[in-house]
Amino acid sequence: MRKVLFLVVIMVFIFIAGCKNEGDVGKDNEKDDDKNAAYALTGLSADGATDNRMVAVMVNNHPKARPQTGLSQADIVFEMLAEGNITRFLALYQSELPDVIGPVRSAREYYFDLAQGYNAIYVHHGAADFINQKIKDKGIDHLNGSLYDNDGNLFKRETFRKAPHNSYLQTDAIYEIAEDKGYDVTATYESLPFLETDAEIAGSPAPKVTVSYANNSNEMIQYIFKEDSGTYKRYNGEQQTVEMDTEEPIEINNVFIIEASHQVIDQEGRRAIDLESGGEAYLLQNGVMQEIQWENRAGRIIPVKNNKEVPFVPGKTWINVIPQQPGLQDIVTISSD
Incomplete structure (x- = not known):
């Protein structure tokens, strides 16, 4: 009887130890997953979570708006003609978010369609009435600087430039205001295709x-x-x-x-x-x-x-x-x- 009881105790101990080891392995795998995580738009390794929602900002490229602030930290920048022969930028941020971005300019349909395609919160300053209606009709998650003009929280008008080239986004307020508006501030993204390290490029x-x-x-x-x-x-x-x-x-x-x-x-x-x-x-x-x-x-x-x-x-x-x-x-x- 004592031998049977002793064998049962040993078996229970082995079972508990096995469960503990499986748990440890799971934790190790979680750590490995974090260690191997990369940002979807850059393919570069991330130190922590990569589920912060992308932010897409309309950045002015008029000669009077140069040089700009925050472009070097964008993961992707789209450059397209707005009107005339002057281009405007749509800067997408996820791996880095500078404190200030700008100057910020008005919306255009093809820019906010891109922002929606990348599942980003679209940030602009102003829009024509028909553009505002399209933003509403398409259900674009957006923050319009016209509603926060120089509020000192989300947008600030700087004195070293003249309007409309002086409105700057203060990024600390983005996610709080977006959340107040009922927008998701986290998201899961599929990675873009990226080359392996040191891969050769033919061309x-x-x-x-x-x-x-x-x-x-x-x-x-x-x-x-x-x-x-x-x-x-x-x-x-x-x-x-x-x-x-x-x-x-x-x-x-x-x-x-x-x-x-x-x-x-x-x-x-x-x-x-x-x-x-x-x-x-x-x-x-x-x-x-x-x-x-x-x-x-x-x-x-x-x-x-x-x-x-x-x-x-x-x-x-x-x-x-x-x-x-x-x-x-x-x-x-x-x-x-």
């Missing part, structure tokens, strides 16, 4: 690329590859794109230039841009250019070739959307000097 040399949105040389966009950093630096004409306060240059790992149909829709010169149909594209990485295509897959702009996704280099990405007419060959120049 043509592209150390210097010029994107001519206008005949005005001051509005030509240049990307110049730097061997030492493995990144592209961006210029508006002769002016390097830097952070206003620190003069830190924008460093870009992927420059993705895509053709899309553009149409002027009103007397103000506002446009409609087709970001659904796909088309021809150039992808610049590590000083090399690939001629590929782009597709809108589940709301995100993805490089593809032979119907397969072409991976990004882990890091920051800028996406230049140019008019399909005249197209890539006329608007984009690749040079070796």
Whole structure:
């Protein structure tokens, strides 16, 4: 009897120890999952949670708004024509969120459609009445600076610039106000496709690329590859794109230039841009250019070739959307000097 009781005690002890070990393994796996987590838009490792919801901000690119604040920390920046020959940015933030972003400008439909496609909270300052109605009809989760103009909490008007080039987003208030409006402030994201470390890229040399949105040389966009950093630096004409306060240059790992149909829709010169149909594209990485295509897959702009996704280099990405007419060959120049 004593032997039986002793065997039962031993078996219970082994069972408990096994359960404990399984629990420890589960905890270790959780730690490993955290350690291996990466941000969806950059592919770079994350120190903690990656479920903070993306924020998409309309950033002014008028000459009087340069240099801007907070662009260097955006995971992806879309650059598109707003009206006339001046571009405007949609900056997507998740892996980093600077304290201040701006100047912030008004909404356009193709920008907030992109923000919705990436499941981001869309932040802008002002909009035409018909645009406000479309934002409402489409159920866009948005924060409009016109409702918080210079409130000192979400938006601040700076004195060193004149309106409409002086409205700056104060990011500490974003999630609190978004939550008050009933918006989700966390989300789960599928990662973009990314290259393995040190993977080779096949293509043509592209150390210097010029994107001519206008005949005005001051509005030509240049990307110049730097061997030492493995990144592209961006210029508006002769002016390097830097952070206003620190003069830190924008460093870009992927420059993705895509053709899309553009149409002027009103007397103000506002446009409609087709970001659904796909088309021809150039992808610049590590000083090399690939001629590929782009597709809108589940709301995100993805490089593809032979119907397969072409991976990004882990890091920051800028996406230049140019008019399909005249197209890539006329608007984009690749040079070796």
